[in-house]
Amino acid sequence: MALSIETFEQHGRSCVRLRHPRGATAEVSLHGAHVLSWKPTPGRERLYLSPNATHQPGSAIRGGIPVIFPQFAGRGPLVKHGFARLLEWRFDGLQEATPFGESAIFELDDTEHTRSLWPFRFAARLHVALAADTLQVGLEILNRDETAFDFTAALHTYLRVAKLAAVELDGLESTPFEDSARKSAPMPASNAPVRFDGELDRIYEASPRALRLRDGDSTLHIEAEGFRDTVVWNPGGTLAASMGDLGAGEHLRFVCVEAATVIEPVSLAPGERWLGVQRFRE
Numbered sequence: 001m002a003l004s005i006e007t008f009e010q011h012g013r014s015c016v017r018l019r020h021p022r023g024a025t026a027e028v029s030l031h032g033a034h035v036l037s038w039k040p041t042p043g044r045e046r047l048y049l050s051p052n053a054t055h056q057p058g059s060a061i062r063g064g065i066p067v068i069f070p071q072f073a074g075r076g077p078l079v080k081h082g083f084a085r086l087l088e089w090r091f092d093g094l095q096e097a098t099p100f101g102e103s104a105i106f107e108l109d110d111t112e113h114t115r116s117l118w119p120f121r122f123a124a125r126l127h128v129a130l131a132a133d134t135l136q137v138g139l140e141i142l143n144r145d146e147t148a149f150d151f152t153a154a155l156h157t158y159l160r161v162a163k164l165a166a167v168e169l170d171g172l173e174s175t176p177f178e179d180s181a182r183k184s185a186p187m188p189a190s191n192a193p194v195r196f197d198g199e200l201d202r203i204y205e206a207s208p209r210a211l212r213l214r215d216g217d218s219t220l221h222i223e224a225e226g227f228r229d230t231v232v233w234n235p236g237g238t239l240a241a242s243m244g245d246l247g248a249g250e251h252l253r254f255v256c257v258e259a260a261t262v263i264e265p266v267s268l269a270p271g272e273r274w275l276g277v278q279r280f281r282e
Contacts, residue, residue: 003094003102003130010036011055016091018104022132031055032085033106033126035065038135040282046135046220048160048254052247060085062245063158063254065137065278067126070118070151072262073180081156083117084108084124092125099275100129100136110144121145138277143268150267154231154260155278161215164252169194169232171211178203178263196255199236205229205263213257219282224259226276231258 006017014030027037038046049063060066060081069084071077079086092105106126115121122145127138137155161167170193179185180201187202193214194200207230211222224230233256235243240251259278266274 033089048158068154072152150265227259
């Protein structure tokens with residue numbers, strides 16, 4: 001196996017560090033199977049993690065890559081963004097026979113607690129694959145119930161940026177969107193790259209699979225498979241300052257580009273599997 005694995009504790013939480021022979025690293029907390037860090041080269045962090053994030057039981061970690069399942073945002077009866085990011089997952093080691101080759105596998109099964117919230121039997125797996133200049137994160141859902149179920153899901157990725165005012169996201173110019181910051185108003189395609197000036201919260205339905213995030217001289221290539229939609233979010237200064245786990249000025253350090261299935265839920269028959277993937281490449 002090319003990757004090496006280290007286990008460690010951070011903020012009282014069990015974590016796993018993946019290390020590639022050429023120096024790239026990724027760190028994952030078992031709390032929520034939450035990817036906390038991705039460094040394609042030593043010292044160059046590509047993910048944003050809030051310095052005010054809470055790591056307490058029952059709380060979501062602000063930043064990194066939260067796993068959203070089985071409900072996106074408040075679009076249903078469950079707690080916002082579902083329960084997967086709030087629970088402890090288990091680490092199942094490195095496996096080679098995965099859709100991405102060698103991957104670290106994290107697993108979450110239904111319990112009496114999850115069934116009291118969402119009455120279905122399921123198995124969730126998070127695949128984390130690390131190459132020299134690429135991070136792939138795959139969310140796999142298996143229906144272990146005797147009836148079909150529907151769900152929405154996302155990888156709520158926080159990408160670190162150097163200068164928010166200079167950031168542009170290419171690839172969504174021709175896609176209409178739902179403006180969640182304006183009461184879900186339907187909006188036409190902008191015919192321009194996404195730029196970040198004030199609060200921005202958009203759901204691009206059936207969006208293109210390949211995007212580019214440009215931050216000065218740096219370009220990050222972002223691809224998705226399985227997920228139908230793309231969510232783009234930055235809280236802007238006023239909202240960020242009001243969020244206890246974020247804080248004043250922190251909105252200037254990240255943008256969220258999320259691989260998501262929101263508008264049209266996934267429907268799984270008993271025994272069926274679904275896989276959604278988000279890939280980042282320098």
